[in-house]
Amino acid sequence: MRKIAVLTSGGDAPGMNAVLRAVVRRGIFKELDVYGVRNGYDGLMSGDFIHMDLGSVGDIIHRGGTILRSARSKKFKTIEGQEQALLNLKKYAIDGLIVIGGDGSFRGAKDLTLQGFPTIGIPGTIDNDISGTDYTIGFDTAVNTVMEAIDKIRDTASSHERTYVIEVMGRDAGDIALWSGMCAGAESIIIPEDGYDVDDVIERIQQGYKRGKTHSIIVVAEGVCRGIDIGKLIEGKTGFETRVTVLGHLQRGGSPTAYDRMVGSQMGAKAVDLLLEGQKGVMIGWKKGQLNYMPFEDAARDKHTIDLSVYHLARSLSN
Secondary structure, three states: OOEEEEEEOOOOOOOHHHHHHHHHHHHHHOOOEEEEEOOHHHHHHHOOEEEEOHHHHOOOOOOOOOOOOOOOOOHHHOHHHHHHHHHHHHHOOOOEEEEEEOHHHHHHHHHHHHOOOOEEEEEEOOOOOOOOOOOOEOHHHHHHHHHHHHHHHHHHHHHHOOEEEEEEOOOOOOHHHHHHHHHHOOOEEEEOOOEOOHHHHHHHHHHHHHOOOOOEEEEEEOOOOOHHHHHHHHHHHHOOOEEEEEOHHHHHOOOOOHHHHHHHHHHHHHHHHHHHOOOOOEEEEEEOOEEEEEEHHHHHHOOOOOOHHHHHHHHHHOO
16 A cells, blocks of 8 residues: 545534544655545545645644535435546555545445445544444534533523523434533433423423522524424423524534544544555444444444433433
8 A cells, every 4th residue: 555545524523634634644654645635525526636745734733624625425426426536546546545524424435445445434523423433523622612602601691581592413413412511501401312392391491490590501402403493482381581592503613622633633543554454444433432443334233322321410410
């Protein structure tokens, strides 16, 4: 193996640049030529390759987003798109590819591996929703961003004696809602894994007001329902002044935390080492504080789960 390439695909996540830096510098340390592919799988099909040296990843470890940019590609799901990508990989004499992204990105990497091209996946998504790993790059930064926002909103909620509903990202996974809600002391946390009972939410708010609380914070994952709908129900049934904040893509940005930089750097270097060892068609994971790896098929077989014991703990602490 003499030349490798790396791309970022799907939604961006803080820490992706730390991974890129590690891939490039570990590759060069191992005497490999390293290429970056811009705009994800679209760039793989269009041939948007750039040669990367040590300086190309200088001063990026602290930056959010991805310097290679990212995209979601429908065309790459087709045989024609994959064949075009393989032609470009052959054109540049690339021997192995590292893909940083979520489950959709890994499906593309798996398809390339099935066609004989060595590919390694690194989980990069703020949702923390990939099975086979306890942690995905970007999650810690996103949780801290949301937690800081809730802390600030609570100041206003307390000053004006209001109920605030805060909608966070998490279409199919409630990790961001659970972690940020737990750490910010939210009165109720609504996640896809447990659903919700609006009457229970309202009862908890009313119990708090009877104890003398002047405000409440409700955190809801976007995959359950819209925050605006919950807010209207709460205000209609309680009469309490209720405001809704949708944090949206604010959660994707910002300088990555130390944890995202540390884990991202280790995963990036490990991906290079695995390619040199002859591994292919595997995803790097983080289990119990240690790096591991497994075939894409094994990672996709199980559905991502959340630790509901933490959810029940959060409920008990917010009584």
